[in-house]
Amino acid sequence: RKEVEQDPGPFNVPEGATVAFNCTYSNSASQSFFWYRQDCRKEPKLLMSVYSSGNEDGRFTAQLNRASQYISLLIRDSKLSDSATYLCVVTHPNSGYALNFGKGTSLLVTP
């Protein structure tokens, strides 16, 4: 079983739609949680950190449920430029805080 599991998609949504991605992680000792974004043939870039209290950055809202070991990302009012692969990431001390990536969820926003 992979440490971080994501629905690979693809999610095809029209501009303006709201889309939600989910992620589960297996290691209960995981300490930090993030969403990264990767555009085609580019490097991953940090989108946002994820906290138990939930956090919002413009159209993006991330949520962490430690009891269920579940992470979510909500994108409101999708833009064409949101098309990318969204990577769920966890870290834990036992692996030297290296980023453990999910396989990513592919999003395509269409006109």
Added chain:
Amino acid sequence: DTAVSQTPKYLVTQMGNDKSIKCEQNLGHDTMYWYKQDSKKFLKIMFSYNNKELIINETVPNRFSPKSPDKAHLNLHINSLELGDSAVYFCASSQWGTGLAFFGQGTRLTVV
């Protein structure tokens, strides 16, 4: 100013050759990583260095040897290249324990 730079961007080489990829970061971070992204797009940690000390050495063939001459540099040397080594290799850096990593642009290695 590029925060994490790796060279070369593209590398095409024959089986059996030895090649190196260089990585430098100017962010003042104390931790650097090498990741491999295979054809299925899965990003997998290979090595992690903190203050020039090897922290993680995942199940990677010993043909792969990282070297960190100082905190700002982490190079990857690959001996006796095989077809299965074809992938995109990403260097990254962060401050220890934060998970807030910056990645280089990647090196697309093709072994023929």
